[in-house]
Amino acid sequence: MSVHIKFVVFLSLGLLLVFAWHFATVFGIVGSAPQTQGEFxxxxxxxxxxxxxxxxxxxxxxxxxxxxAILPDEREEKVELKAERNGGIVVYLGLILLMWLVFKPLSPMQMANSILAVMCTAELIKIGSGIYYLRRGH
Structure with a gap:
């Protein structure tokens, strides 16, 4: 893996760890979750x-x-494009799911966390599929 890909993967994983902590507070596993729009x-x-x-x-x-070193090569650009596409598909599927949940009695905080969960899931798919494509030689 090039420096560029390592940079992208490690920063994305770091961000996902922070959001994992956020969701741990939401589910009451660690600390307390934000209770108001301002805190969120x-x-x-x-x-x-x-x-x-x-x-x-x-x-x-x-x-x-x-x-x-920070610039991707041609192969990595193609891999990132494919990974972005996969993440985009997850975002669209997540939005369809959220449209379904809009008719359920969710609080605004629950809806905000649901949107954030869709974003985090899409990022996980992007990272996972990018690493998969790099390993397979796409």
Whole structure:
């Protein structure tokens, strides 16, 4: 795996670990979940800002040693395109599921967490299928 793919996979897995912690709080396994819209978006905003900070910092550090290392090669671009397609399919299926759940008595917080779960599932599919395609030589 190239530096680019490692960069993408490790940052995505790090983000997914943070969201796993979030869902652990939602299900009452660890700590307490946000109870209001403000708390939810503050938590979500902090997660996004920290992720963007680490993405930029990591890419700058890698580019400092080798400017071309952070860029994907042609094969990796194709693999990422296929993985994005798979993730997009999961997003569409998740949206259809959420349309079904809209008719159930869900609180706004439950709906927000459901949307977040669809996004996380799509990211897992993207990472998993990308690694699978890289291993198979696609």
């Amino acid at each position: 978006f503050i938590r979500f905003g902090i997660i996004v800002v920290v992720f963007v900070f680490f993405s930029i910092t990591t890419s700058l550090i890698i580019a400092r040693y080798d400017e071309q």
